[in-house]
Amino acid sequence: MHPKAALVALAACSALTLGACTSTVGGAEPSAQSSSADEAENRPTLGGDAAAVALVQSAIATSDALEAVHFVLRTTGAIDRLQVVGAEGNLTVKPRTAASGTATVKAGGHTPAKFVLIDDTMYADIGGKGFVAHRTGDSFYDVAALFSPTDGIPDILRHLQSAAVAGEGQIDGIATTRIAGTAPAADIAELAGVRTAHGATSPQTPVTIWIQKDAPHHVVRISGVPQSAAEVEVTLSKWGEKVSVTAPSARPMPTGAATATPPGVSGKPKKN
């Protein structure tokens, strides 16, 4: 923490109870499982000024209870390994994960791709050629990770550093409190479906979170800088509104000759 920020936090703590300054989060009752996981990962838990920490704690509890939400993902700038530059859709978190919407992917320029996530299969129709089954996770776009307890927005909130109230504002007619802090750049990139190289370390990067001013304290928008001159932004709305999702018909199994491995490469054609 910056020395000046530490002094401000200390001053805020002296004016309040010690309990208000604790950096342990996870809603009203942090789970023992997440605490042990944090210790194992050696990741710092939420820290910052008392007012910001209290609001973020409430937002964590609200996020943990979330059952459904509408989301809009937007990216700007060049982000390493980015394949999905934007997406909009409806995500059901509970009782079973399901989603539907449209993404914009990097294939022949920026190409629209409808997607449906249901029964642990992600169907994606890239460029209107018909739906193809994709394995869940980040095989297409890991939309479920937006509100996974161990990834995505709740995880960023739990580990937010140097949290401070930075102002207020209206987003889509909702009054919000703007929280500024830092989070690992890899966690921000993951919101856009970018997985960090295995074993790589990730520096802290600025992140801004707009939280509904009045309870329930929904996260309305989160925006961060995964790398220089780039931004990932997720805007949320319609909390709790579930949208019916049905599995689409996948396009028929292709026929004809499969493409051969180009000459001069060392890759194996298969893996068992």
Add this chain to the structure above:
Amino acid sequence: MRTRIITLGAAIMSAAAIAIAGPVPAQAASLWGAIAVDDDGTAWPTANHPSAEAAEADAQAYCGNRRGCDVIVTFNDGCGAVAWNDSRWHGGHGRTLGEAEDSALQLNGGGAIQAWVCTDGHG
């Protein structure tokens, strides 16, 4: 290896010919991509590299020290995809993403797409 040595020799001769003949109109360089899959089935796609070797090296680096990290498809100026089915993975490629996915699914005998990636300007 023999193919690559011959290719390298040809490249050197071409460069010498260009130096003698003077500048030629610029041509878009070929872009390469690759996808590695580790023993846990996690895929690590990469694209927009100047050579097959660079693409494969980056796919391996992306995979880090994960166990059994193998590059199973390498391609240029197009897309690559990996299909998965019952602990089997096959890589395919094509000029478009649709072709790459179809190729991977055919080689794999069906299943689902595990990963895909396209070089810039292709797909």
